[in-house]
Amino acid sequence: MLGTGTVGAAFVARYQRLQSRGLALPKVAWLANSRSVQACGSGLDAALEQAIAAPRRELLLQGWAEAEALHEGDIVVDATASELVADWHPEWLVRGVSVVTANKLGHGSLLARSQAITEAQCATGARYGDSATVGAGLPLLGSLRALVAGGDRIHAVEGVLSGSLGWLFGRFDGTCPFSDCVREAAAAGYTEPDPRVDLSGEDVRRKLLILARAAGLALEPAQVRVESLLPAALAAAAPGEVDGLLHLLDAPLAARLQQARDTGGKLRFVGRFDAHGATVGLRTLPADHPLCGGSGADNRVAVSSDRYPVQPLVIQGPGAGAEVTAAALLDDVLRISAA
Numbered sequence: 109m110l111g112t113g114t115v116g117a118a119f120v121a122r123y124q125r126l127q128s129r130g131l132a133l134p135k136v137a138w139l140a141n142s143r144s145v146q147a148c149g150s151g152l153d154a155a156l157e158q159a160i161a162a163p164r165r166e167l168l169l170q171g172w173a174e175a176e177a178l179h180e181g182d183i184v185v186d187a188t189a190s191e192l193v194a195d196w197h198p199e200w201l202v203r204g205v206s207v208v209t210a211n212k213l214g215h216g217s218l219l220a221r222s223q224a225i226t227e228a229q230c231a232t233g234a235r236y237g238d239s240a241t242v243g244a245g246l247p248l249l250g251s252l253r254a255l256v257a258g259g260d261r262i263h264a265v266e267g268v269l270s271g272s273l274g275w276l277f278g279r280f281d282g283t284c285p286f287s288d289c290v291r292e293a294a295a296a297g298y299t300e301p302d303p304r305v306d307l308s309g310e311d312v313r314r315k316l317l318i319l320a321r322a323a324g325l326a327l328e329p330a331q332v333r334v335e336s337l338l339p340a341a342l343a344a345a346a347p348g349e350v351d352g353l354l355h356l357l358d359a360p361l362a363a364r365l366q367q368a369r370d371t372g373g374k375l376r377f378v379g380r381f382d383a384h385g386a387t388v389g390l391r392t393l394p395a396d397h398p399l400c401g402g403s404g405a406d407n408r409v410a411v412s413s414d415r416y417p418v419q420p421l422v423i424q425g426p427g428a429g430a431e432v433t434a435a436a437l438l439d440d441v442l443r444i445s446a447a
């Protein structure tokens with residue numbers, strides 16, 4: 109188990125809840141963060157506590173990479189956002205170790221890494237559980253892969269893939285400046301600590317790449333055209349200056365809201381791919397469009413394919429947050445260990 113942050117801790121809490129209800133779960137051998145590796149022999153709680161209390165280090169730890177405990181048939185759970193850890197995904201699979209991940213950098217970043225993951229899986233039969241990476245376990249990736257396995261060609265996928273941006277554009281009605289909505293979302297824990305991670309569209313680019321690759325499209329990150337919401341000065345600001353510059357969002361977004369209203373539409377931050385390419389950005393949608401439904405931090409995705417050529421398959425539900433993400437990770441662990 110890698111990562112003892114928000115998702116890692118929620119995973120441990122859920123694991124213990126299910127265990128206390130008598131569910132048979134595979135043993136957690138060790139857990140690690142960037143600072144320490146802890147064996148779980150004397151209990152998960154104690155190991156989690158010690159890992160969280162470990163001192164900061166100059167160099168990121170990689171002791172987990174060659175951890176003795178890793179054997180063919182084992183499962184590594186990646187609850188980090190680390191590039192270093194994602195680089196290990198294909199390597200573990202080649203060794204017959206299955207990987208379960210909330211880290212989007214496996215299939216959501218470099219095409220070469222994504223292809224190496226698929227090839228390693230085919231070569232060894234080790235499994236890759238990534239349902240937590242898009243929609244936090246909503247039946248999204250599984251449905252897309254099932255359509256492809258059933259012979260359907262995917263015509264288009266479009267969705268509100270970011271819980272925080274979904275919440276923001278559901279909330280932003282012009283009664284207060286957009287920057288106030290961003291602060292409100294941050295205070296409620298809907299955004300990343302630095303809201304620019306959400307507002308730049310980068311998180312949605314990764315999720316869209318994961319969906320596109322599941323649909324069989326070999327896209328490079330640069331082939332997704334991303335329209336960032338960040339004005340240049342805000343994008344370039346030091347972390348300490350961000351709050352003071354959020355007001356730069358207000359005038360352009362008030363203008364976009366007015367334009368949308370003039371046409372009877374609604375603003376939604378949408379990722380989309382089809383035969384013509386892949387885009388991420390703010391769009392004005394008709395008020396009765398499937399992506400305008402839902403509420404709060406819901407994700408909503410519409411899939412058109414051979415069998416759904418006119419009315420898309422729409423999947424909607426809570427797609428963000430540590431609890432549902434941890435549940436998706438544990439679901440994948442149980443699916444793999446039961447196989």
Ligand SMILES: NC(=O)c1ccc[n+]([C@@H]2O[C@H](COP(=O)([O-])OP(=O)(O)OC[C@H]3O[C@@H](n4cnc5c(N)ncnc54)[C@H](OP(=O)(O)O)[C@@H]3O)[C@@H](O)[C@H]2O)c1
Nearest residue numbers: 111112113114115141142143187188189190210211429430
């Ligand atoms: N939070 C959510 O609601 C949510 C929802 C969906 C998906 N996700 C995804 O889930 C992942 C984890 O998110 P989070 O919110 O839990 O992040 P977080 O609180 O920042 O925790 C990240 C954890 O990863 C560890 N880590 C970083 N580099 C590492 C390395 N090289 N080796 C081992 N451990 C390393 C960190 O170690 P230290 O403790 O030593 O810093 C930390 O424990 C991310 O990929 C995120 O995008 C999160």
